[in-house]
Amino acid sequence: MSDTVVMAKRLVKRFGAFEAVRGIDFTIALGECFGLLGPNGAGKSSTIRMICCLTDVSQGTLTVLGWPAHPGQRAVKRQLGVVAQDDNLDPSLTVRENTEIHGRFYGLDSCEARRRSDELLAFMQLEGRANEQVRALSGGMRRRLVIARALMGNPRLLILDEPTTGLDPQARLLVWGKINELKRQGVTILLTTHYMDEAERLCDQLVVVDHGEILERGSPGDLIHRVVGDDCLEVPGVDERQARAMAQFLDDYPVWTDRQADSLLVYGGQMDEVIDQLHWKNLLPRTYYRRRASLEDVFLKLTGRELRD
Numbered sequence: 685m686s687d688t689v690v691m692a693k694r695l696v697k698r699f700g701a702f703e704a705v706r707g708i709d710f711t712i713a714l715g716e717c718f719g720l721l722g723p724n725g726a727g728k729s730s731t732i733r734m735i736c737c738l739t740d741v742s743q744g745t746l747t748v749l750g751w752p753a754h755p756g757q758r759a760v761k762r763q764l765g766v767v768a769q770d771d772n773l774d775p776s777l778t779v780r781e782n783t784e785i786h787g788r789f790y791g792l793d794s795c796e797a798r799r800r801s802d803e804l805l806a807f808m809q810l811e812g813r814a815n816e817q818v819r820a821l822s823g824g825m826r827r828r829l830v831i832a833r834a835l836m837g838n839p840r841l842l843i844l845d846e847p848t849t850g851l852d853p854q855a856r857l858l859v860w861g862k863i864n865e866l867k868r869q870g871v872t873i874l875l876t877t878h879y880m881d882e883a884e885r886l887c888d889q890l891v892v893v894d895h896g897e898i899l900e901r902g903s904p905g906d907l908i909h910r911v912v913g914d915d916c917l918e919v920p921g922v923d924e925r926q927a928r929a930m931a932q933f934l935d936d937y938p939v940w941t942d943r944q945a946d947s948l949l950v951y952g953g954q955m956d957e958v959i960d961q962l963h964w965k966n967l968l969p970r971t972y973y974r975r976r977a978s979l980e981d982v983f984l985k986l987t988g989r990e991l992r993d
């Protein structure tokens with residue numbers, strides 16, 4: 685089998701005259717966790733729905749597991765596990781029934797569906813809930829159940845559209861551990877998330893999209909290094925005049941500055957020297973934080989700090 689699981693070339697999705705996805709190119713390699721990141725309305729779910737063969741490609745090419753993606757493409761659908769953004773569990777069925785019925789879609793016989801359901805409910809730590817109605821589950825348990833259900837068909841490509849939105853830290857940690865376990869088993873994963881720490885931990889490669897276009901791509905470490913620089917100095921409680929004085933002084937250094945509320949952020953390398961010099965010039969207030977730059981910094985630099993609708 686080819687090493688390319690998904691290949692998109694000049695991929696477009698239109699809704700009427702509106703272009704939600706505007707000619708994007710990317711490939712997802714076998715066995716990797718690929719992140720699709722972007723603000724609300726960036727076009728992530730629209731892209732995912734085309735990959736899942738749930739909606740037509742408007743223009744361009746999209747192949748999934750070697751097949752052209754389109755709504756009639758059953759060969760692809762059978763090999764996917766999908767955690768959609770809105771979980772579409774059947775609330776009137778039990779936890780076990782939700783997984784078993786899904787297994788039947790994938791051609792499992794009732795015996796095999798039961799065996800697989802038991803195994804996956806245990807994998808997602810839901811075995812004690814198997815006979816409960818879905819409506820009795822907490823949000824975190826529902827999300828875990830959707831992931832268990834997505835694994836029923838032993839997918840070659842697992843698609844996770846915001847799998848941990850709304851989960852508490854314990855449940856997120858559990859899901860991260862399971863995603864890593866699936867990665868080790870060789871499952872290829874496509875992940876969208878608004879949690880940049882999650883993307884930084886899990887993704888091997890990622891793209892940042894906005895308004896239907898790809899702004900940047902690379903591994904998390906590579907993007908942090910290339911887009912913002914490795915270090916960040918965060919100085920809270922700085923008024924405009926102080927911020928301007930610091931930024932002007934730093935003009936000669938290989939750093940760049942940004943504003944976030946009343947904080948000044950300085951990104952780049954040689955941060956020890958920058959801090960020494962700011963101290964020396966009496967430009968640094970008593971309170972400041974020095975930290976590693978993160979994927980969140982990359983995301984905000986690329987997509988801006990303005991609120992999206």
Ligand SMILES: Nc1ncnc2c1ncn2[C@@H]1O[C@H](COP(=O)(O)OP(=O)(O)OP(=O)(O)O)[C@@H](O)[C@H]1O
Nearest residue numbers: 699702704722723724725726727728729730731769
């Ligand atoms: N069925 C549809 N009909 C019309 N417009 C749509 C439809 N689905 C999505 N859109 C629009 O396409 C754009 C991209 O939506 P999409 O759901 O792909 O974004 P997203 O990146 O998944 O956002 P979020 O982070 O909020 O989930 C948005 O402007 C949305 O309103």
Ligand SMILES: [Mg+2]
Nearest residue numbers: 728729730769
């Ligand atoms: Mg979405």
